[in-house]
Amino acid sequence: xxxxxxxxxxxxxxxxxxxxxxxxxxxxxxxxxxxxxxxxxxxxxxxxxxxxxxxxxxxxxxxxxxxxxxxxxxxxxxxxxxxxxxxxxxxxxxxxxxxxxxxxxxxxxxxxxxxxxxxxxxxxxxxxxxxxxxxxxxxxxxxxxxxxxxxxxxxxxxxxxxxxxxxxxxxxxxxxxxxxxxxxxxxxxxxxxxxxxxxxxxxxxxxxxxxxxxxxxxxxxxxxxxxxxxxxxxxxxxxxxxxxxxxxxxxxxxxxxxxxxxxxxxxxxxxxxxxxxxxxxxxxxxx
Amino acid sequence: xxxxxxxxxxxxxxxxxxxxxxxxxxxxxxxxxxxxxxxxxxxxxxxxxxxxxxxxxxxxxxxxxxxxxxxxxxxxxxxxxxxxxxxxxxxxxxxxxxxxxxxxxxxxxxxxxxxxxxxxxxxxxxxxxxxxxxxxxxxxxxxxxxxxxxxxxxxxxxxxxxxxxxxxxxxxxxxxxxxxxxxxxxxxxxxxxxxxxxxxxxxxxxxxxxxxxxxxxxxxxxxxxxxxxxxxxxxxxxxxxxxxxxxxxxxxxxxxxxxxxxxxxxxxxxxxxxxxxxxxxxxxxxxxxxxxxxxxxxxxxxxxxxxxxxxxxxxxxxxxxxxxxxxxxxxxxxxxxxxxxxxxxxxxxxxxxxxxxx
Numbered sequence: 176x177x178x179x180x181x182x183x184x185x186x187x188x189x190x191x192x193x194x195x196x197x198x199x200x201x202x203x204x205x206x207x208x209x210x211x212x213x214x215x216x217x218x219x220x221x222x223x224x225x226x227x228x229x230x231x232x233x234x235x236x237x238x239x240x241x242x243x244x245x246x247x248x249x250x251x252x253x254x255x256x257x258x259x260x261x262x263x264x265x266x267x268x269x270x271x272x273x274x275x276x277x278x279x280x281x282x283x284x285x286x287x288x289x290x291x292x293x294x295x296x297x298x299x300x301x302x303x304x305x306x307x308x309x310x311x312x313x314x315x316x317x318x319x320x321x322x323x324x325x326x327x328x329x330x331x332x333x334x335x336x337x338x339x340x341x342x343x344x345x346x347x348x349x350x351x352x353x354x355x356x357x358x359x360x361x362x363x364x365x366x367x368x369x370x371x372x373x374x375x376x377x378x379x380x381x382x383x384x385x386x387x388x389x390x391x392x393x394x395x396x397x398x399x400x401x402x403x404x405x406x407x408x409x410x411x412x413x414x415x416x417x418x419x420x421x422x423x424x425x426x427x428x429x430x431x432x433x434x435x436x437x438x439x440x441x442x443x444x445x446x447x448x449x450x451x452x453x454x455x456x457x458x459x460x461x462x
Numbered sequence: 463x464x465x466x467x468x469x470x471x472x473x474x475x476x477x478x479x480x481x482x483x484x485x486x487x488x489x490x491x492x493x494x495x496x497x498x499x500x501x502x503x504x505x506x507x508x509x510x511x512x513x514x515x516x517x518x519x520x521x522x523x524x525x526x527x528x529x530x531x532x533x534x535x536x537x538x539x540x541x542x543x544x545x546x547x548x549x550x551x552x553x554x555x556x557x558x559x560x561x562x563x564x565x566x567x568x569x570x571x572x573x574x575x576x577x578x579x580x581x582x583x584x585x586x587x588x589x590x591x592x593x594x595x596x597x598x599x600x601x602x603x604x605x606x607x608x609x610x611x612x613x614x615x616x617x618x619x620x621x622x623x624x625x626x627x628x629x630x631x632x633x634x635x636x637x638x639x640x641x642x643x644x645x646x647x648x649x650x651x652x653x654x655x656x657x658x659x660x661x662x663x664x665x666x667x668x669x670x671x672x673x674x675x676x677x678x679x680x681x682x683x684x685x686x687x688x689x690x691x692x693x694x695x696x697x698x699x700x701x702x703x704x705x706x707x708x709x710x711x712x713x714x715x716x717x718x719x720x721x722x723x724x725x726x727x728x729x730x731x732x733x734x735x736x737x738x739x740x741x742x743x744x745x746x747x748x749x750x751x752x753x754x755x756x757x758x759x760x761x762x763x764x765x766x767x768x769x770x771x772x773x774x775x776x777x778x779x780x781x782x783x784x785x786x787x788x789x790x791x792x793x794x795x796x797x798x799x800x801x802x803x804x805x806x807x808x809x810x811x812x813x814x815x816x817x818x819x820x
Contacts, residue, residue, distance in 0.1 A: 213729070275728055374633050377487065377622075379728045384490070384618050387735075391610040392497055398602050399505045401574075401592030432536075432587050 196299050200307030201314060204281065208311070214276055218315070221269045225323035228262055229330060236334035254331050254339075259346050260422040262324055264415070267357045270316040271386065277315065278365025279378030281308045286454070287373045295457035305366065305455060312362040321354035349421040357414060360444050367447040370454035386411060406431045413439040470645045474653025475660075482623055482661035487630065491622055491662070494615045495669035498606065502673050506680040509594060512575070519551040520572035531569055531576040531590055540583045543567070550578075596681050596689070600698075603677050604763035607670070607702060612709055612757055613738065616666050620713035621731045623662050625721040627654040635816045647809040655718055655802060662710040667703050674699050694762065701762040708760065712753035712794050715801035722808050746783060756794040759784035 209215050234241055235251045252258065285291055294304055328347050332340055365382060372378040389408050396405025406412050416436035419425075482488060520526070526547050534543055550567035554577070565580040573593030579586050594602075631637035640650050678686045689695040720730035738754045749755050785793060 213726075272732065276726075376629060376633070376725075376727060379726070380618075380621060380731065381490075383728065383731065384494075388494065388497075388614055388618060391614040392501070395498060395501050395606050395610050398606055399501050400508065401594065402589065404589070435587075 193298075197303040197307035197310065199299075200304065201310040204308075204311040205314075208277060208315075211276075214273075217269075217273060217276065218319075221266070221273065221319040222323070224262070224265050224269075225319070225327065228258075228327050232327060232331050232334065236331075254335070255343060256346060256349070256422045256424055259324065259328065259350055260418065260424055262327065263320065263350060263353050263357075263418065263422075266320045266324070267354065270320055270357070271361055271382075273315065273319070274312055274361045274365045275379045275382040278312055278362070278382065279369045279372070279375040281311060282366055282369040282455070283373050283375045283378055286370060291455065292457055301452065301455055301457075305451060308366055309359075309362045312365060313358050316358045316362075317354070320358065321351045324350035324354060346422070349418075349423075353418045353421045356417065356440070360410075360414070360440060360447075363444055363447040363451060367450040367454075370451050403431055407435070407439050410440070410443050412436075467646070467649055470649045471653045471656070474640075474645075474650055475657045478627070478654050478657030479660065481630075482657050485626075485630075487622065487626060488661075491619045491665055494619050495665045498611055498615065499669055499672045499676065502676040505594075506676050509680045516570045516575055517572050519568065519570035519575070522551040523548065523569050523571065526569050526571050528571055528574045528593065531571070531574065534576065534578055534585060534588050536585050536587065538585045540565075540580060543578060543585065547576075596685050599677060599681075600763060601765060603673070604761060605765045607673075608758060608761055608765060611670070611673075612705070613735075613754065615669075616662070616706065616709045617713055617735065617738070618731075619662055619666060620710060620717050621727060623658045624655075624714045624717035625727040625731075627658055627718060628721045629725075629727065632814065632816065637814050641812065641814065647812060648806040651718070651802070651806045651809045655714065655805075658718070659710055659714050662714060663707045666710060667706045670702050670706050671699070674702065698762045701760065705757050705760045708791070708794050709753065709757050711798050712757070715798040715805070716753065719801045719805040719808075722805050722812070750785075750793065751797075753794065753797065756785060756790040756797075759790040760787060 209218075231251060232254060235254055238247055238249060238251070241247050285294070291304075295301070299307075325347060328350060364385065365378075368378045368381050368385070369375065372381055390411050393405040393407070393409035393412065396408065397403060413431075413436040416431065416433065417440060420433050530547055533546060547569050550569055552568040554566040554568055562581050563583070567578045567580065569576045569578070571593075575591045577589040577591075579588065628637065631640070641647075678689075686695075716734060717727070717730070720734075721727065724730055738752055741749055741752045741754050744752075784790075
């Protein structure tokens with residue numbers, strides 16, 4: 176065709192469904208993430224505990240097999256809410272470290288290099304962009320938290336009797352929803368910090384500061400003012416409080432009620448979402 | 463020492479001091495240092511304003527003690543609370559929302575205060591505000607200083623300042639100006655380190671001095687005068703300031719060296735934080751390879767560990783076999799000197815690749 180005959184024609188090929196356009200972001204991000212050796216090593220380490228827990232569950236139900244070789248009691252330990260609560264806590268902690276490494280590098284390079292207009296000039300909404308970035312973290316964390324958690328639950332359910340199932344069926348929901356809540360909260364926190372702090376190294380450090388120093392400030396208020404009000408500053412405590420109730424673990428939690436803990440977690444997340452959406456725009460005003 | 467080196471060192475220090483004190487990234491350090499000051503100030507203000515109010519409440523609450531107030535638990539009924547503590551000194555609010563009747567009761571023994579939240583005549587929450595005495599507050603100050611201020615505020619402050627000395631220049635793509643200047647690399651390291659040390663020492667030592675001042679504000683002047691004049695007040699204050707400066711020195715050299723070798727400060731920060739936290743349960747030999755061991759040995763007020771203290775806090779509080787004062791200072795200086803030497807040596811072969819940073 177002659178050059179002068181070439182003019183604009185709109186794309187006539189098949190279109191990606193609007194709801195699934197955000198998938199482009201995690202697809203490219205995952206490809207780049209595992210080029211970092213440290214991240215790969217840490218991710219592999221994250222599977223050690225689930226593997227160990229699976230062995231414990233297996234041997235716990237097959238003690239007669241072990242008894243042939245070594246003298247052991249009838250049961251290694253009681254597999255119940257405390258076991259799965261400990262599993263969720265450990266895996267979530269590892270997930271937090273993983274997020275501190277992955278999260279800050281997700282949005283800050285786009286902002287630093289003024290690349291957001293390049294995203295938004297394509298048929299991708301702001302929500303789609305944020306959901307896409309969150310999916311990068313959420314999928315990786317799901318693989319180390321609720322997915323192995325549910326697999327362990329399934330393993331135990333298949334090995335235990337009906338009575339165990341009747342008493343502990345709720346744990347499947349507890350594992351799933353507690354992990355999901357944690358993933359959502361730390362993902363938005365990581366993305367908000369990544370959006371506001373352009374240096375990803377500093378943003379990663381700030382994630383630790385928010386978690387550790389928040390807890391420390393809370394304890395300081397408790398010590399100095401002799402009041403539990405300081406607990407409001409401690410995101411980790413409030414999250415553990417919500418988890419305890421999901422796993423039906425009874426403990427003395429002072430004067431902070433469950434409703435207050437839920438409110439604190441939601442408030443933290445809401446602030447992070449607000450900060451995030453304020454920064455993620457298709458334009459930037461340079462003064 | 464060569465006089466040219468001295469003038470070069472001073473020139474590098476001058477440049478870096480401006481960055482350490484007034485850089486936008488330093489904003490976080492001021493927040494970290496100010497946070498405990500604000501908490502102490504809030505407490506002092508609260509105690510001063512509530513003193514008279516609690517006394518008047520106590521007059522209406524005869525027989526109420528702190529021990530009795532601590533016995534109120536969630537799930538108790540109004541009658542049970544009344545039986546334990548008597549009628550409340552004040553019923554703060556009575557409201558009816560969504561068919562649930564809510565009431566807040568207030569009790570006080572003159573020094574501490576208890577607020578009980580009822581919904582449908584059942585305790586739904588309590589808020590107990592304990593009393594404070596001078597002796598107890600001195601221990602609280604020491605506990606807050608050792609477990610939170612040193613371990614977290616000063617620690618993370620030093621992470622930011624000292625890793626930033628080289629890593630920040632890499633991010634700003636300005637390190638090559640130093641490397642191209644006709645001065646020894648050791649001078650660059652020394653100048654940057656001294657500037658970081660001065661900045662962190664001034665910021666965190668000022669914070670400690672302010673905390674100490676505010677802590678004493680809400681007590682009777684005679685008690686404070688006695689503590690400062692005849693007691694150990696000045697000795698305690700000077701010890702806290704000295705330990706803060708030594709903490710900046712110790713953590714500063716560790717993070718300066720880490721910043722020279724590693725691109726991501728998260729890894730050394732987390733690893734060192736974990737190492738410092740488990741110091742109390744390490745074997746005697748390994749315990750000496752940490753900064754917190756020497757710092758804890760130098761703090762003037764020992765914090766007693768109660769039986770009710772949760773295990774993680776008890777682990778932080780443990781300081782078995784502390785080092786004598788002179789050995790602690792010498793040990794810390796030796797660790798810092800060794801770290802600084804490693805950093806200075808590695809700076810000789812320092813090469814930059816800005817493309818790899820971001």
